[in-house]
Amino acid sequence: MAHGHSHHAGGMLTLDALAAHSGLRGVSPALKTFFSVACLLLCVGAADAVVGAAVACSMIWIIWRLSGVPLARLLRLLRVPMLFLVLSCLVILIEWLGAPAGLFCVPLGAHWLCVTEASLHQTATLFFQAFGAVCCLFFLSTSTPMPQLIEVLRRCHLPELMIELMYLIYRYLFVLLETQRQMTVAATARLGYVGWRRSVSTAGRISGGLLASSFRRSSACFDAMEARGYEGKISFLSHTPPLHLRHALAAGAYLALLSLLILIRKGGIAL
């Protein structure tokens, strides 16, 4: 396998590569996790379009400027959740009424498809609420490499077995994907993907082959683990970046501003 990451094209792997090179990878992962979860809770809890939009925009700016993800790439990544969001919001936006009402109506048989002021408001709120939340999670996944995230979970006292499994799954995901890629290339070279029926049967065979090769690999892996003195407990040295005061202050300032915005929007503070 050569140097490039070019063949790691899938969405999840893109996120992994972005996190590995993120400008924020030196920030304490615990802080980033706390920060993104706090923002997410505030954004969802506020249930307000302006707050949601503010969170989304600021998160996109953070991911773009601080984490160093090219904007075009980020927007491409956001397409999938966006599509999902837009489709679900359409269902809420359009009401199925007996008589015309609201801002905009289209007759359909004996009934009317209408957009009312209430449904528009509800949709906008929901859309930005969800979009802000998605951006919070994107912030975490583009700035924090998975190993660091697992270490955070370890410190949250998740059972040791789950931590070990997470490490192994994360590691072998890449090995399996590479094997799968090679098998797919080999099958394509032998015209395994010509026609729909054959594609389905080839994909099935590749899955079977993957299972078989995983079994073979597992015994070889176990030998290699034993050769290095494995006795039932998997433990590694891990370095997670420490918490810096200025990072904590920045996160605190952001959360304070966000809370202030929520208070203003909820009418707690009259301007």
Next chain:
Amino acid sequence: MTEPILQLEHISYTYPDGPLAVEDLSVSIAKGERVAVLGRNGAGKSTFFLLCNGILEPSAGTVRCCGKPVTRNKKDLIELHRRVGIVFQEAENQILAVTVEGEVSFGPMNLGLPLGEVERRTAHALDRMGLSEYGQRSPQYLSGGEKKRVTIADILAMEPDVILLDEPTASLDPENVVLLEKTLDQLTAAGIALLVSTHDVDFAARFARRGLVFSRGRLIADGALDSLFSRRELLEEAGLRKPWIWQAAETLRPGEGTYPMTMEQFARWKEARD
């Protein structure tokens, strides 16, 4: 004569569902020695390695580590795992952790060393393999040659006396093979005995003076490489060929007993005959 570090005495091993994998194997490895392990696929080389490290339990015979017989008790086995390390052919099967540093620390962690010592050994092993900058990298973003160096650092961190390398050149490009040969020289300089299994007889000739030849689960020859390559019936039985330089020299002057195997030897051999 230095005290042998690792000795196998009349070792036999049968896989649970298969024929005899290794039969009546006796071999002795001295400190800092370099040995090439040759033979066809399935001739017993990998089984031999797993027996040396104690992963497989011989059905007959004794393994000695620094003269002491190794029993199946846990303490002895851990000691054997520590002293005799294996660098597996497939780096993907060996690399377990999600960062290079974590990966190299796996062995020392298993030895139950204090954390400070684990850190020291990990940093030292990474440094020796030129991987100091790679500590926080993920293995999925390394090249083949880098992965191979990580797997060697894995073993170095356990501070072994013997390292067994299973076909280390198999997946490397020529540039990385040169790098690997330099690495192996460093390990020898550090007093570590090296056993390298390979199909590449030219590499074997550059690497070692001594060779072990396996065929059908038996060790059929153990001696100086140049004496092995002059035995035609042995090469046929083990499916080996002579190094290219040997063949070239033999074409130039047929009828001599042994021939040079490396470029340096060839230059000297040629000079002596001109």
